[in-house]
Amino acid sequence: MTEVKEKKVEDIKKEAELLKCPVQRSLYYVREFLNGPMCGRCFPCEMGTYEARIRLENLVNGNGSVSDIDALRRIMNYMLTASMCMKGKNTARFVLEWLGSEDFNAHTKGECPQMECKGLIRYRIIPELCIMCGECKKVCKFNALLGEERKPFQSGFLPFEIRQRRCTRCGECIKVCPTKAIIIESKAATVTSAKT
Amino acid sequence: MTNNVNITINGKTFQVPEGMNLIEAAELCGIHIPNLCYIKGMRGIGACRLCLVEIEGQKGPVIACTTKVKEGMVVRTETEEIREIRKFVIDLIVSMHPLDCMTCTKAGVCRLQDYAYEFEIKESSFTRKRFGFSPDEGNPFIKRDPDYCILCGRCVRICKAQGTNVLDFMGRGVGAKVTTAADKPLQESGCTFCGSCIDVCPVNAILEADRWRKGREWDYERITSTCLLCGGACDIVVSTMNGRIMKINASAPEASQERYICAYGRFGYDAIESHGRLSRPMIRINGELREVSWEEALSHTAKLLKKAGRDTSFITTGSILNEDALMLKNFVTLVVKTKNIDSTVSLYGDRDSLISQVADIDEADLIITAGLNPSQWTRALASIDAIIRKKVNGGAKLIVISSDDIPLSGIAHVKLTGNEVEFLKALTKALIDKGLSKDKNLTKLTEDAGVTEAVLKAAELIEASKSPLILSSPVLYGAGANLSLIKGKAVSVSPEANAKGVILMGLVPSGLSIKEMAKGGTGLLYVVGDLPINIRPQVETLIYQGTYMTDLARSADVVLPVASYLETEGTIVDYLGRLKRVTKAIDTEIPSHRDIFKDLAKLMKVSLKPPKETEIKKLIKLPSKAKPSAFEKKEGFDLDIRRFIEQINAPVINNSRLLWLKESGVMV
Numbered sequence: 001m002t003e004v005k006e007k008k009v010e011d012i013k014k015e016a017e018l019l020k021c022p023v024q025r026s027l028y029y030v031r032e033f034l035n036g037p038m039c040g041r042c043f044p045c046e047m048g049t050y051e052a053r054i055r056l057e058n059l060v061n062g063n064g065s066v067s068d069i070d071a072l073r074r075i076m077n078y079m080l081t082a083s084m085c086m087k088g089k090n091t092a093r094f095v096l097e098w099l100g101s102e103d104f105n106a107h108t109k110g111e112c113p114q115m116e117c118k119g120l121i122r123y124r125i126i127p128e129l130c131i132m133c134g135e136c137k138k139v140c141k142f143n144a145l146l147g148e149e150r151k152p153f154q155s156g157f158l159p160f161e162i163r164q165r166r167c168t169r170c171g172e173c174i175k176v177c178p179t180k181a182i183i184i185e186s187k188a189a190t191v192t193s194a195k196t
Numbered sequence: 197m198t199n200n201v202n203i204t205i206n207g208k209t210f211q212v213p214e215g216m217n218l219i220e221a222a223e224l225c226g227i228h229i230p231n232l233c234y235i236k237g238m239r240g241i242g243a244c245r246l247c248l249v250e251i252e253g254q255k256g257p258v259i260a261c262t263t264k265v266k267e268g269m270v271v272r273t274e275t276e277e278i279r280e281i282r283k284f285v286i287d288l289i290v291s292m293h294p295l296d297c298m299t300c301t302k303a304g305v306c307r308l309q310d311y312a313y314e315f316e317i318k319e320s321s322f323t324r325k326r327f328g329f330s331p332d333e334g335n336p337f338i339k340r341d342p343d344y345c346i347l348c349g350r351c352v353r354i355c356k357a358q359g360t361n362v363l364d365f366m367g368r369g370v371g372a373k374v375t376t377a378a379d380k381p382l383q384e385s386g387c388t389f390c391g392s393c394i395d396v397c398p399v400n401a402i403l404e405a406d407r408w409r410k411g412r413e414w415d416y417e418r419i420t421s422t423c424l425l426c427g428g429a430c431d432i433v434v435s436t437m438n439g440r441i442m443k444i445n446a447s448a449p450e451a452s453q454e455r456y457i458c459a460y461g462r463f464g465y466d467a468i469e470s471h472g473r474l475s476r477p478m479i480r481i482n483g484e485l486r487e488v489s490w491e492e493a494l495s496h497t498a499k500l501l502k503k504a505g506r507d508t509s510f511i512t513t514g515s516i517l518n519e520d521a522l523m524l525k526n527f528v529t530l531v532v533k534t535k536n537i538d539s540t541v542s543l544y545g546d547r548d549s550l551i552s553q554v555a556d557i558d559e560a561d562l563i564i565t566a567g568l569n570p571s572q573w574t575r576a577l578a579s580i581d582a583i584i585r586k587k588v589n590g591g592a593k594l595i596v597i598s599s600d601d602i603p604l605s606g607i608a609h610v611k612l613t614g615n616e617v618e619f620l621k622a623l624t625k626a627l628i629d630k631g632l633s634k635d636k637n638l639t640k641l642t643e644d645a646g647v648t649e650a651v652l653k654a655a656e657l658i659e660a661s662k663s664p665l666i667l668s669s670p671v672l673y674g675a676g677a678n679l680s681l682i683k684g685k686a687v688s689v690s691p692e693a694n695a696k697g698v699i700l701m702g703l704v705p706s707g708l709s710i711k712e713m714a715k716g717g718t719g720l721l722y723v724v725g726d727l728p729i730n731i732r733p734q735v736e737t738l739i740y741q742g743t744y745m746t747d748l749a750r751s752a753d754v755v756l757p758v759a760s761y762l763e764t765e766g767t768i769v770d771y772l773g774r775l776k777r778v779t780k781a782i783d784t785e786i787p788s789h790r791d792i793f794k795d796l797a798k799l800m801k802v803s804l805k806p807p808k809e810t811e812i813k814k815l816i817k818l819p820s821k822a823k824p825s826a827f828e829k830k831e832g833f834d835l836d837i838r839r840f841i842e843q844i845n846a847p848v849i850n851n852s853r854l855l856w857l858k859e860s861g862v863m864v
Contacts, residue, residue: 040368043244043347044281047288050370051322071322078284081256081277082245 006036009090021114022098023107026072027056029094037087045088048075052095059107061119062187069104115184118169122187123162129181130160136173136182142166145173201267206274214267218260219247220451222273229273230282230311232289232398233348234261236451238357238590243349246282246311249273257281283315289346291320292327292370293399296344300400304413307398308346329373334381335860336405336853337389337463342373345401349374351393358456359585359607360572362387374401383862388572389459390582395446404443411437420447421779422768423461424515424693424761425848426841428579429770430457434465434762434781441465441762441782452558453586458578459854460845465762466852468782472745473851474757475786485755494792497754498799500737501532504720509536509713512703512724513844514692517766517778520789521694521701522807522815524724527793531802536707536718540727540844541695544835545670545688547704550695552673553819554773555665555685557583562661564595564654566676567616567669567829568689569602569837576838580667580689580771593661595654597623597676610654620675621645621827624682626655633682637824641678658683667771669837671830677822686822687772691837692844694768700815723748724789725758728843741792744847757786764788767809773818 012032016025030053040046055072058064076099079092103113112120125136132150137160144167147160162173162182174182199214205227212221220236222229233243240247240261248257252270257278260271272278290312297303312318329342347365352374355363362385366373376385393402416435423430431454433447444462448455467473477493478485488496501508510528512521528537541550557563563584570581581604588594588607596608597619605611612619625642627633647655658664664684668676673688680686690696708717716734723729726742732751740752743760763784770776787795790806797804842849849855857863 034369038369040365040372041241041243043285043288046347046369047285047292050325051288051291054323074284078281082248082281082285084242084245 007032009033009037009087009094012037013090013094016094019116021112021116022101022103023056023059023112024114024116026095026098027053027060029091030056033087033091039085039087042082042084042088044075044079044082045084045091048079049091051075059104060117062107062110062117064108066105066108069099069108073099110188111186115186120187121169121184122164123167123169123173123182123184125160125162126181126183127159127161129179131179131181132157132160133178134160135176135178136160139172139176141170141172142168144168201265201269203265203267203269203271205271212265215264218249218263218265218271221265222260222271227273229260230314231261232307232311232346233350235350235353235396236449237453238353241349241353243347244285246285248278248281250275250278279315282311283317286311286315286317287320288322290317291322292325293346294343295319296400300344301403301407301410302400302413306400325370327371327373332375332381333405335383335387335389336856337459338382338387338391338394338402339405339407340375340382340402342375342401344399345374346399347372347374348398350396350398351402354392354396357586357589358390358392358572358582359589360386360388360390363393383860386573388575388578389463389857390456390572390578391459391462392446392456392582395455407443410442416442419779419781421762421781422693422770422776423457424768424778425460425464425845426458426575426579427577427690427692427695427771428456428458429693429768429776430454430461430579431776432457432461436781439782441468453583453590454557454579456579456582456586458572458575459857460575460578460848464845464848464852464854466854467744467848467850468760468762470851472847473760474743474745474749474755477757478755480753485750485752493754493756494795495799497739497756498796500720500739500754501722501796502800504718504737506532506534507719508532508534508722509538509708509718509720510534510722510724511537511710511713511727512539512698513727514539514541514690514695514698515761515844516694516698516725516789517761517764517768518694518697518701518812518816519766519807520724520764521698521703522812523790523793523804525702526804526807527797531793531797531800531804534707534718536713537703538705538708538710538713539698539703540692540710541690541698541703542705542710543840544833544837545673545690545695545830547699548825549670549673549830549833550688550690550699551818552677552687552696552773553680553685553821555687557587557665557772560587560592560663560665560684562593562595562657562664562684563587564597564658564664564666564676564679565604565668566597566620566666567599567672568667569598569604571603571838573603574838576841577689577691584667593657595657610650610657612650612654616672617675617827617829618645619651620672620679622647622651623654623658624678624827626651627658627679627682630655630659632659635681635824638678638681641824641827671833674825674830675827678824678827680822681824689771691835691841693770696771696773696818697767697769697816700769700817701812702815723752726844726847728840728846741789744851746847756792758792759784759786759788767812769816769818775813775816 016029055068076092134149137145148158200211201214210225231247242259247260250272332340431448446457476487570577572578594608595610597612622645625645666686677686720737721735722739738752739754740749741756762781
């Protein structure tokens with residue numbers, strides 16, 4: 001079994017900051033921290049980050065509430081003073097920094113302003129922009145695209161749309177759409193006009 | 197002589213020994229600093245963070261378990277912030293702990309419960325975590341229930357310090373589990389079932405296997421006493437309820453390395469209520485043992501003694517109490533007036549080789565063992581093995597002098613394996629060469645000794661130490677004690693609990709020896725105690741006065757039951773020369789040895805009174821220093837100490853749950 005070198009706490013922070021949503025950043029950080037540098041010796045850090053992961057997962061899935069944010073803040077504040085080593089204290093510092101963002105509150109209402117939390121967003125095809133080339137359907141591994149390529153001799157057509165139950169928001173279809181007809185929007189958003 | 201320093205805790209000034217751990221110092225001053233992962237006497241690890249305190253001059257709170265007191269230290273143990281942090285930690289722990297206080301057997305003595313009460317945590321404000329670990333209940337001694345574990349690590353550390361290394365953390369973080377290697381049951385992991393983990397666990401994660409539904413902790417009466425099953429003579433606390441023994445725990449102070457009892461002492465009490473225990477006197481009538489009344493049994497015994505006159509011998513063990521020993525001596529010399537008396541002590545030592553000075557093992561910083569092979573695994577003086585290993589773990593040095601490599605040699609800083617006498621001689625010479633002694637006598641005795649490199653290393657250790665302690669087997673005591681004439685102290689360690697007391701009370705061999713008596717030298721043989729003799733000696737009359745129905749008892753002509761060590765009061769002299777008290781834990785109608793001798797004496801028209809404590813104390817005269825002795829190993833005392841300890845405890849083992857050790861093949 002090869003020895004995986006433990007990631008440094010600062011490196012995990014850098015990796016986390018590649019993400020845009022602060023909740024996603026915190027969750028990524030806490031998960032990586034629990035996998036690696038968390039030594040499990042002192043109770044505030046060991047049990048605190050475990051609990052923090054549960055709360056962050058709630059927020060990311062749209063099941064979060066204000067009490068989750070309060071709990072996170074409480075845990076991180078105590079970790080800052082009571083942790084045994086700098087790893088725990090730095091973790092608390094980083095997460096507290098991200099907790100300062102207003103985006104956290106938005107997640108309690110089911111919205112991810114940065115459009116990154118997969119449980120809170122959906123992909124939608126704007127029919128007016130779609131040229132029915134079928135490229136998206138070709139790359140979708142989950143069979144989430146409905147629709148048929150427009151054939152010139154056909155009068156009617158099956159428009160392209162995304163089956164929300166199958167879509168995992170992996171982002172492959174967005175990459176290949178030539179007209180940028182697939183947009184990411186909040187799950188809670190209601191479609192009021194045809195053009196966004 | 198440690199200096200005292202002045203410290204201020206919460207506004208009040210106190211005087212405490214310099215360099216003492218802050219948690220222990222605060223406790224001396226009557227202030228409790230909350231802690232869950234700290235074990236007194238061992239280094240603090242700072243895992244639980246409950247002991248955070250504010251020390252003037254230090255930025256932010258620091259943990260008390262790794263702080264030593266210094267002159268002028270100003271400490272605050274209760275501030276708003278600290279209290280909130282403690283509440284936070286207990287809250288987290290409660291979130292992963294079963295909320296079982298209603299039926300939990302630890303209720304009342306549970307540290308988590310106490311702190312939850314203190315910080316008003318009714319239920320956790322964090323998500324409830326359930327792990328569903330299955331308990332390890334495969335043995336009749338210790339039950340492990342990892343669901344209750346709070347991951348404080350005390351059991352892991354105490355097991356490592358003792359050298360048994362059975363428990364460790366598996367995994368990291370909240371889902372971690374304290375378990376054996378490969379998560380096997382205890383009996384397949386080298387566990388000796390000493391139960392030190394039970395004594396140290398703050399919650400209900402490790403407990404006695406039969407603890408369930410045996411009463412709540414607050415129903416128990418606790419009596420401190422001493423275990424008499426081997427030469428360790430460990431301090432015990434016996435919990436009783438409704439006149440029955442519920443459990444036994446170690447009762448030496450938490451900060452002392454002596455806090456230990458082995459499986460025999462902890463779980464052997466079953467034997468007292470077993471079928472194998474003698475409860476009514478019996479006389480052999482028409483070839484069969486029949487139960488009779490006490491009056492009949494005693495008058496019959498008195499008649500037999502009167503008839504036999506001087507043709508009697510008395511034989512006893514080294515585990516009887518001082519009071520019983522002195523009573524027996526008086527009975528033999530004043531009532532029966534025979535000169536044949538001996539005890540099992542003669543199998544391994546005599547006055548010269550057993551009576552040593554008073555010593556303290558906690559304060560020793562260097563231990564030298566000579567000819568001893570203590571082992572927790574074979575339960576031969578298990579406590580001494582555990583104490584030495586714990587001391588070495590805490591920084592003490594160890595020199596092992598033995599004829600062969602023994603398990604203890606593995607952790608010795610210097611091991612001298614071979615001719616023990618020659619090594620002791622060489623060691624003494626090396627110390628003289630270093631200028632530590634100018635004693636002409638010793639110089640002459642060690643003239644011809646050869647100092648090897650290993651011996652020189654050992655001598656350097658002795659020179660550098662402050663308080664060396666020599667633990668010697670009786671046959672090597674004379675030689676080993678010569679070292680104590682130069683530096684430190686030396687004690688002789690007997691395999692039985694009260695060998696020294698028995699000798700000091702005057703039960704020295706006279707007349708026939710124990711070996712001769714065991715073959716059958718007189719018409720009447722009176723056995724006092726559960727002697728490890730299997731075959732009935734060739735005597736006309738055999739009187740057995742003991743606690744258990746052994747093979748010897750079964751072959752006797754008169755059987756007189758006697759109270760066990762948990763049912764009598766008295767004193768013993770342990771291997772360190774201390775007068776230890778044995779207190780009655782439960783009442784019984786069965787008389788003690790001295791009661792029987794008093795009644796017998798009355799029937800034989802002599803008035804014998806059970807000795808008072810002042811009489812006993814007068815007889816306990818221990819030398820303040822050893823005498824210079826020849827460098828030789830005493831002859832005639834060849835005894836397999838390990839087998840001997842097993843034999844004297846055979847009745848307890850065979851009549852209690854300890855028998856499982858033999859039946860399951862765990863016992864070597």
